[in-house]
Amino acid sequence: METLLELAIGYALVCVLAAMVLCALRLLIGPSAHDRVLALDTLWMCGMLLAIVLGVRFGTQVYFEVAILVALVGFVSTLALAKFLMRGEVIE
Amino acid sequence: MSGIEQLPGWAALPVALLLVLGATIILVGALGLLRLRTFYQRIHGPAIAVTLGAGCLLLASMVYFTVAQSRLVIHEIIIAVFILLTAPVVAMTLMRAAVYRDLRARRGDVGATEGGVYSLSEDEAGEPPKS
Numbered sequence: 470m471e472t473l474l475e476l477a478i479g480y481a482l483v484c485v486l487a488a489m490v491l492c493a494l495r496l497l498i499g500p501s502a503h504d505r506v507l508a509l510d511t512l513w514m515c516g517m518l519l520a521i522v523l524g525v526r527f528g529t530q531v532y533f534e535v536a537i538l539v540a541l542v543g544f545v546s547t548l549a550l551a552k553f554l555m556r557g558e559v560i561e
Numbered sequence: 562m563s564g565i566e567q568l569p570g571w572a573a574l575p576v577a578l579l580l581v582l583g584a585t586i587i588l589v590g591a592l593g594l595l596r597l598r599t600f601y602q603r604i605h606g607p608a609i610a611v612t613l614g615a616g617c618l619l620l621a622s623m624v625y626f627t628v629a630q631s632r633l634v635i636h637e638i639i640i641a642v643f644i645l646l647t648a649p650v651v652a653m654t655l656m657r658a659a660v661y662r663d664l665r666a667r668r669g670d671v672g673a674t675e676g677g678v679y680s681l682s683e684d685e686a687g688e689p690p691k692s
Contacts, residue, residue: 474568477577481618484584488591495595495603503659504600510651511594511607514615517640518587521618522580525625533622533636540640544647548654555658 481522489515506550513543572628576621583617586610600659608652615644 489512496508517539524532549559568576590610597603619637626634 471568471573474573474577477580481580481584484588488587491588491591491595501600501659501662503655503662504603506658507600507604507607507655508594510655511591511611514607514611514644515587515591518583518615518618521622521637521640522584525576525580525622528629530626530634533640536640537643540643540647544643544651547651551651551654551658555654555661 478522478526482519482526485515485519485522489519503551503554506547506554509550510543510547513539513547517543568625568629572624576625576628579617579621579624583614583621586614586617590614601656604652604656604659608648612644612648616641 492508492512492515496505496512499505499508517536520532520536520539524530524536552559587610590606593606593610594603597606619641623635623637626637
């Protein structure tokens with residue numbers, strides 16, 4: 470039964486990494502600036518999920534704190550970038 | 562403290578199913594981000610699919626640590642609530658930024674400005690509403 474769980478964890482790692490690669494492609498080829506910001510936000514989210522899956526893989530709670538930090542920083546940076554795109558300045 | 566070899570079979574099955582389901586949903590969302598045509602279609606991938614996939618993966622992590630450590634481990638709920646609160650905010654802010662930028666660039670052929678719903682014609686712009 471643990472081989473099933475190992476297979477599932479390997480599949481999840483491969484899928485999340487492939488999603489990160491797709492987001493990086495959209496980040497590179499994105500025609501407009503808000504496309505790039507959206508791809509960067511999804512990249513942050515996928516990095517947070519990668520930390521979650523690695524936490525399940527190695528069985529430690531350390532990755533949970535990594536995931537919380539990544540989620541917080543990603544949200545704040547995306548909001549600042551979107552605000553900058555809308556008005557041209559972050560704090561008015 | 563605990564590895565995946567110590568997990569009993571009845572708990573390994575739902576954890577594996579949730580992991581596979583969540584990872585597949587995330588991959589589909591990222592594929593939509595890459596393959597869809599306009600920005601207003603592309604934003605649905607991260608806004609909906611990735612949120613759902615993150616929920617599945619966090620639920621898998623919760624079940625795994627609860628069974629592996631023989632106590633209630635539900636602090637992944639913090640991340641789940643955080644994502645549920647912030648994903649719509651991020652999507653709405655990005656969409657508003659995109660609408661503003663498209664209106665400012667006078668692009669009348671894409672997304673929200675398609676069909677003249679939000680069209681900013683020359684005689685209407687800046688005119689005060691009639692009362």
